[in-house]
Amino acid sequence: IVATIxxxxxxxxxxxEQLATAVAEGAGSVPGAEVRFRRAEETPVEELADCDALILxxxxxxxxxxxxxxxxxxxxxxxxxxxLNGKVGGAFTAGWSRSAGSEATxxxxxHLLLAHGMIVVGLPWSERMRISGSYYGATAGGxxxxxxxxxxxxxxxxxxxxxxxxxGPIT
Numbered sequence: 001i002v003a004t005i006x007x008x009x010x011x012x013x014x015x016x017e018q019l020a021t022a023v024a025e026g027a028g029s030v031p032g033a034e035v036r037f038r039r040a041e042e043t044p045v046e047e048l049a050d051c052d053a054l055i056l057x058x059x060x061x062x063x064x065x066x067x068x069x070x071x072x073x074x075x076x077x078x079x080x081x082x083x084l085n086g087k088v089g090g091a092f093t094a095g096w097s098r099s100a101g102s103e104a105t106x107x108x109x110x111h112l113l114l115a116h117g118m119i120v121v122g123l124p125w126s127e128r129m130r131i132s133g134s135y136y137g138a139t140a141g142g143x144x145x146x147x148x149x150x151x152x153x154x155x156x157x158x159x160x161x162x163x164x165x166x167x168g169p170i171t
Contacts, residue, residue, distance in 0.1 A: 002032030003163035004050065007156070009057030010040050010068040015094035016059045019140055022149040023055050023092055026156025032168060033160040040071040048078055053088035053163035055156060056113065060095030060105040060139075064112075072112050085117035088166065090159040092138035092152055106136035119166075121159045123151065 005027040011017035020037065028035045036051065048054060056072075058064045078084055091109035093102050113120055122135050133139055133151035140148040 001034040002168040003052040003160065003166075004034050004036060005053045005055065005156070005160050005163060006036045006038060006047065006051035007055045007057070008038050008040055008043060009092075010059060010065045010071075011057075012059045012065070013096075015096075015140055015144055016057050016092070018144040019092050019094050019138055019148065019152045020057050022144075022152035023057065023090075023138065023156035026153030026158075027053075027055070027160040029153070029157055030160035030164055032164045035160075040068050045071070045074045045078065048075055049083045051087065052167045053090070053159050054084070054113065054118065055090040055092065055159050056109045057092040057094075058105055058109060060093045060100055060102045062101045063105055064108045075116070079116055082117060086166075087116075087118050088121060088159050088163045089113035089116075089118035090121045090137055090155050092155060094140040094144065094148075097141050100141070102139045102141065103134050103136055106134055106139070110136060119162070121155075121162050123155055123158070126154075
């Protein structure tokens with residue numbers, strides 16, 4: 001194993017967990033990547049220090065859920081020590097409608113990653129982005145579609161590939 005990818009999420013109605021599953025599938029498709037799939041409330045904050053990449057997911061409640069934000073607030077010792085500095089990060093969100101602030105939620109998630117000094121990976125433009133996803137990360141609105149799942153797999157794959165390149169053997 002070259003890089004450990006932590007897919008960490010909060011999910012209320014199941015939409016975010018469906019995206020998290022697709023993110024993990026994408027990350028797991030990369031040779032050398034090991035994926036850890038975790039709900040925030042079941043994960044000790046210290047586990048962040050043991051990963052090479054963190055892909056954060058939150059339901060879109062016109063922003064990150066209070067539960068996930070509180071969980072990340074408990075990572076202050078890792079922030080203070082710089083334990084996540086230089087690691088790879090990405091974000092995803094799902095909500096009940098496409099235009100309910102999903103990009104605002106992604107930007108809040110990315111802010112948490114950037115505050116830790118992480119290298120953030122987004123999604124480049126694709127035709128699929130006309131109906132699913134954002135430059136900032138993977139999204140779903142109302143229901144998780146096949147296009148949403150593919151966008152989430154792309155995000156997981158991009159983050160894992162970046163982590164493997166950064167933390168793998170120098171050739």
